[in-house]
Amino acid sequence: MEHLSVRLTSLSSSATLAMSQKSNELKAQGVDVINLSVGEPDFFTPDPIKAAAKKAIDNNFSFYSPVPGFLDLRKAIVAKLKRENGLDYTVDQIIVSNGAKQSICNTLLCLVDPGDEVIVPAPYWVSYVEMVKLAEGMNVILPAGIDQNFKITPEQLEAAITPKTKALILCTPSNPTGSVYSHDELEALADVLARHPQVVVISDEIYEHINYVGRHASIASFPVLRDRVAVINGVSKAYAMTGWRIGFLAAPLWLARAASKLQGQY
Numbered sequence: 560m561e562h563l564s565v566r567l568t569s570l571s572s573s574a575t576l577a578m579s580q581k582s583n584e585l586k587a588q589g590v591d592v593i594n595l596s597v598g599e600p601d602f603f604t605p606d607p608i609k610a611a612a613k614k615a616i617d618n619n620f621s622f623y624s625p626v627p628g629f630l631d632l633r634k635a636i637v638a639k640l641k642r643e644n645g646l647d648y649t650v651d652q653i654i655v656s657n658g659a660k661q662s663i664c665n666t667l668l669c670l671v672d673p674g675d676e677v678i679v680p681a682p683y684w685v686s687y688v689e690m691v692k693l694a695e696g697m698n699v700i701l702p703a704g705i706d707q708n709f710k711i712t713p714e715q716l717e718a719a720i721t722p723k724t725k726a727l728i729l730c731t732p733s734n735p736t737g738s739v740y741s742h743d744e745l746e747a748l749a750d751v752l753a754r755h756p757q758v759v760v761i762s763d764e765i766y767e768h769i770n771y772v773g774r775h776a777s778i779a780s781f782p783v784l785r786d787r788v789a790v791i792n793g794v795s796k797a798y799a800m801t802g803w804r805i806g807f808l809a810a811p812l813w814l815a816r817a818a819s820k821l822q823g824q825y
């Protein structure tokens with residue numbers, strides 16, 4: 560007899576990992592397969608990163624790390640956000656996690672109460688909706704087809720927001736579509752959100768550097784949203800470090816503190 564919680568039984572298995580496994584099985588049978596499931600870069604972790612990690616092991620960086628991450632790493636993230644994104648954060652606003660995936664889940668668990676609505680533009684990365692379910696929230700799927708370049712419009716966003724809307728998950732550059740929101744498109748969405756102060760934006764920017772369209776813009780750059788945007792990023796995609804499991808959340812202090820509190824327990 561199984562004794563699983565409703566929370567677990569209502570969760571779907573990762574479709575991405577299932578596809579990846581299927582592809583590995585076919586490869587093992589000698590089938591020529593191009594695996595487009597998991598987002599694995601087609602290069603290796605750069606040598607200076609590998610060398611630094613080896614040095615860190617030799618220097619006995621093998622004890623429990625601080626819950627929000629090592630201070631030097633958080634300082635480097637603050638510097639990156641300023642240099643590459645023009646965003647101002649303090650180290651207290653940065654929480655390092657085991658990949659962007661954990662950062663997103665932490666954020667949802669900090670924000671969402673049972674029955675709260677979370678807007679997810681579709682097509683979406685499969686884990687978002689499962690994480691919303693874990694947090695006992697309600698997914699509100701906003702379809703954005705090829706006719707609109709897979710991007711939601713301000714009108715769609717306005718129509719989807721209700722008093723129960725807690726968060727919008729925005730992924731730019733997008734997995735799976737590759738669409739990139741321009742600065743002006745983000746500004747138009749920010750103008751809508753300015754009218755709805757109960758909505759927090761979870762801005763998944765993990766694909767920032769896999770962008771063949773134009774300059775990356777972050778919705779966190781609009782002052783009107785500064786105290787309610789959770790920027791999610793990490794090293795998996797840009798530096799081919801998917802297996803290293805290093806991601807981060809950059810957020811207003813109230814949210815960063817909550818994510819650290821949560822992470823301190825699991």
Ligand SMILES: Cc1ncc(COP(=O)(O)O)c(C=O)c1O
Nearest residue numbers: 598658659660684734793795806
């Ligand atoms: C859109 C999106 N966000 C987040 C992640 C998770 O990244 P990480 O490896 O840092 O957990 C992925 C990984 O495939 C992704 O596609």
